[in-house]
Amino acid sequence: MEDRQDIHNAGVPVLCEACEARHRGICGALSPDQLLGLSKTSSKQKIEAGAELVGDQETIDHYSNVLGGVVKLTKTLSDGRQQIVGLQFAPDFLGRPFRSESAINAEAATDVALCSFPKATIERMMKESPGLEHLLLTQTLKELDEARDWMVTLGRKTAAEKVASFLLLIARNIDPTAQTKSGASFDLPLTRADIADFLGLTIETVSRQLTRLRADGVIRIENNRHVVVDNMSRLEARSGI
Amino acid sequence: MEDRQDIHNAGVPVLCEACEARHRGICGALSPDQLLGLSKTSSKQKIEAGAELVGDQETIDHYSNVLGGVVKLTKTLSDGRQQIVGLQFAPDFLGRPFRSESAINAEAATDVALCSFPKATIERMMKESPGLEHLLLTQTLKELDEARDWMVTLGRKTAAEKVASFLLLIARNIDPTAQTKSGASFDLPLTRADIADFLGLTIETVSRQLTRLRADGVIRIENNRHVVVDNMSRLEARSGI
DNA sequence: CGCCCCGTTGACCTCCCTCAAATTAGGTGG
């Protein structure tokens, strides 16, 4: 919404030139023509941590690509108990296609960069190019796999294993070197309260388990948010694979 | 595999005539030509309760439609802890497209009727008719919604609420009249052990919670497997919506 | 009849939650 000059430049989609979504995201499935058409109605946005992106029960008329930061998807019971049901990182697609109402709440967990475009445009393009729908199916299947993996964590793991699993998940998504190196280093994108909501635990239990991991030398914590893992396999051993 | 005469009749897909999958399932997206082509390589099968349909880590070369019965999708930790991550009812599509390995185990929870066809055939048709891929996307999105709903149950509900939620889920999927009537009546498709694996509880806790619901007059249980719910809203009130 | 599987019930214990207080981090104004 705010950087209008980007929209002006859209004659050639400068907007998209350096964009990650074109390589690993949804936009890679678009023809140059379509990309141009989409970029005309797109706008890059900066959202600050804590802001609500998609309200529960709210009508959705825009979709977005996550370009940076972390988005949390939450569900809430009527008495206020909350569960995070998914985290989205760049270059994930944000939005529930083919339904005007979402039963889910999306909120910026960190400062977030988005590229949004009207729902109608993308749904029209989906009819034109099957490749786009295919890519969307691929992402949805990936999210389904992740959701089911997390169901095991929620249903069958101990608090200690849950926290270790969470740290592994974040390390793999935030620190790009975590795949190759034996260690990792990253800022936690979630508060302790968010972590608790993600793991189905309380803040206190999360804190105690982190303390224990630190006391055992598996992780180091700096300024409450920054985590250093010297030996990833020691962390994996505690995640109850 | 067994009823070969069905395959013979496939000049006109008699096999498909009365099939639910043609109306509410995947096959509804196929042209008559495609349906004919698919039916030539399809076979209806009866699987008995307990049989494994898709092994963990196993290569998948067939997909199926569930025509009857209930299939459970499970994941297992290395030490044997198990979690059911999904239940499939008719006319769900069974199989994980675009990946030759499944990280999931599929098992017949009850006696199951399937219609299977080669993976290659359906993937070719998917390229030809975008409608098929669209339907698959729709089902995948539905499964993702269900998985996320269940994550709330696993992460944030009490044992009592979990069991009530499970009974509601089954009533809605097994007893077609449960939507309209105020009551429901159905056979549980899962053993107590399966229910426990679905809810992230132990057998004993499931049993105790069922006993409690019965003692409170919310449900009646006959022969351990048959459940009668006189007043669905009383059950809903205990499911922690 | 006896065996086996499934489900129920009871007694006990443990892990995690609850409640409360202390400590730290971060931001703001002097």
Add this chain to the structure above:
DNA sequence: CCACCTAATTTGAGGGAGGTCAACGGGGCG
């Protein structure tokens, strides 16, 4: 740079929901 304030996090003490272990009941089947 420091004092102050607020929110976030940690730590502690105690209790309860659900797990563990063990015994018992009942239906199906050889």
